Amino acid sequence: MEQIKNLNGISKKKLNEFISGFxxxxxxxxKILxxxxxxxxFDFTDRIAPLIAERFLSQKGASVDFLNAGGTHRKMTETEINEKLGFDKKPENVSYFNHDFDDNSSLRTIGHISKTLVSKKTGGYLNEDIDVTVNRLVLSDYDIIIALSSTAPHEAAGYSGGLKVFFPGISGPEVIDLFHWAAVLAGLGSVIGTVENKARDLINAGSEIIFKNISAQVYSFNMVCAERKNDVVPAGLFIGSGYEGFIKCYRAACALSRKIHVKYIDAPLKRVVQQMPDNYDEIWTAAKGSYKLQRPGVLSPGAEVIIYAPHVSVLHSNKKMQAQLCSLGYH
Structure with missing residues (x-):
């Protein structure tokens, strides 16, 4: 594993030198994915992607494909992807792809997680084999795959980042459902901010199956950042390769994230107002304002949580999921 980190922020010059050197x-x-x-x-993908494009597109006949690991989130527009990747416009010999978790034609089943493990990690609530489905692109004939991810406390995975970009980031609905159910059954309050947990165990198990089916060399670029004055400040970048490399980068990123993103309070809170950013544009994602407060002891009994998000107009942008949420309710 190679790394660069600084709690006070990494300068553009040092970050570029580190990335370009690697x-x-x-x-x-x-052929690069x-x-x-x-x-x-929130991350600094826009500072990494141009360096990747510059490095490989300088070679005659080279192409770079970018795959958005959106899970169940809505698809990104080309304008949004350009902004995310730090491009004014899509470069030549570059293609953009949105992962579509509900499109069977873009998925491939490559194995399964045994019902024994599923039952163990869900406390016996689920007792069936779960197919591991993944976006077909990662199984194509790429020379290398570079997976960018960002690590911060996450209510369903303990911390985001690392192998989560594969499972469930570019997986099918069975995988995504299993992952979230495991977290819910374990209790979000006991999961968020933990490096190892039952949901992460399932992420690792599913990802290991995915890696066994990928022929390309796979690299993890795991980012940790701080937010200052509405800007992202790079604080760490951890680079490794292969399944074990992803694990090492994830754990190192979690250690740094804990220092930056975990806030300690002296007494439980009675009222909290969470102002949600514009990129959380559905109740589905804006609800993170509540999830981030679920650790025991953060809220006093009967506490009030106000999620201020006047820009939100839907529960979920996916029409099918929107209809289900309206029918069943969102609890």
Whole structure:
């Protein structure tokens, strides 16, 4: 694993030198896939993607594909992808892809997680084999795959980032449902801010199956950042390769994230107002304002949580899920 980190922020010059130095050490490649976090993630993908494009597109006949690991989130527009990746417009020999979790034609089943493990990690509530489905692109004949991810406390995975970009980031509905159910059954309050947990165990198990089916060399670029004055400040970047490399980068990123993103309070809170950013544009994502407060002891009994998000107009942008939420309710 290679890393650069600074709690006070990494300068643009040092970050560029670190990234470019690593990329220069990768043998020449003609076909590259970059998996990147979607619009709901705060990170510095826009400072990494142009360096990747510059490094590989300088070679004759090379192409770079960018795959948005959106899970169940809405698809990104080309304008949004350009902004996320730091491009004024889509470069030549570059293609953009949105992951569609509900499109069977874009998915492939490559194995399953045993019902024994599923039952163990869900406390016996679920007792069936779960198919591992993944976006077909990662199984194509790429020379290398670079997976960008960002690590911060996450209510369903303990921390975001790392292997989560594969499972459930570019997986099918069965996988996504299992992952979230495991977190809910364990209790979001006991999951958020933990490096290892039952949901993360399932992420690791599913991702290990995915890695066994990928022929390309896979690299993890795991980002940790701080937010200052509405800007993202790079604080750490951890780079590794292969399944074990992803695990090492994730754990190192979590250690840094804990120092930056975890806030300690002296007494439980009675009232909290969470002002949600524009990129949380559905109740589905804006509800994170509540989830982030679920650790025991953060809220006093009967506390009031106000999620201020006047820009939100739907429960979910997916019409099917919107209809189900309106029918069943959102609890």
């Amino acid at each position: 990329l220069d050490g990768i043998p020449s490649c003609k 970059v998996i990147f976090p979607d619009y709901t993630r």
